[in-house]
Amino acid sequence: MSTTTVETSAQVSKQSSGKAPRRVRRRGETGLAGSLASHAVLTVASLIALFPIAWLFYLSLGPGKDDYLHPGGIWDKMTIDNYTFVLEHTEFFDWLKSSLIVTLGTTFIGVLIAATTGYAVSRMRFPGYRKFMWVLLVTQMFPVAVLMVPMYQILSDLKLIDTYGGLVLVYCTTVIPYSAWLLKGYFDTIPFEIDEAGRVDGLTPFGTFFRLVLPLAKPGLAVAAFYNFLTAFSEVAFASTFMLSDDKYTLAVGLQSFVSEHDAQRNLMAATAVLIAIPAAAFFYLVQKNLVTGLTAGGTKG
Secondary structure, three states: OOOOOOOOOOHHHHHHHHHOOOOOOOOOOOOOHHHHHHHHHEEEEHHHHHHHHHHHHHHHOOOOOOOOHHHHHHHHOOOHHHHHHHHHHOOOHHHHHHHHHHHHHHHHHHHHHHHHHHHHHHHHOOOOOHHHHHHHHHHHHHHHHHHHHHHHHHHOOOOOOOOOHHHHHHHHHHHHHHHHHHHHHHHHOOOOOHHHHHOOOOOOOHHHHHHHHHHOOOHHHHHHHHHHHHHHOOOHHHHHOOOOOOOOOOOHHHHHEEOOOOOEOOOHHHHHHHHHHHHHHHHHHHHHHHHHHHHHHHHOOO
């Protein structure tokens, strides 16, 4: 009884040529040169982005207020005295408290209102819903200088000048229109069948929104929260106009106290700027998992 051996074409080709088959590059796969080039570009871009932060930290270690003019001399006399002075002899913690109250309040209220607005426009077809979104967009076209006087008059009539609530209200008028547009685009990517399933299970529209839709919209909510946080955390014009008490200054306004008409303590300002970046970096770390998904998902539909 004989046995027949069947050889594949690849084996026959390998035996006939005596060489291993050549690896075929898949579509979209870059070669070695392309990979090295992309890594080099990303490395250079990272260094460019990190250089200002590293330079600011380096200047903050100089003991003199004019050391920034001769940065080479800082290396031999580095000290953390600037950080000690800022933490112990300024109102830094009062500024931090004010910033956290205003920023977290703006983030929570702004995301809540923007989410309900975006969901309503995404799911409900009421008269004028398209014009409503365009009105929100138009509100972003007015510069701060134009809005300052009427907002001050409104807050003065409401007795909200020099209050955290008044500043939160002002910031919400700035962040909600953009956040509503952002979340509306993200809600459009969530299948409408989920809302129908919620109604079949007996949920109210609010129950469907809070229990089914919001958990699926975490990436979009993270992007809106990050935008609201940074906007309120770094804003200067409104905060310096509407907050009159020194102990109610935000960090961005308190930073200006190191520079006056006749003096500029740039070493202390650099140290304060480094300390200010810590809360923003911490918040970014909390939401960074959802940022990329949230930034890209809203652009796939509607």
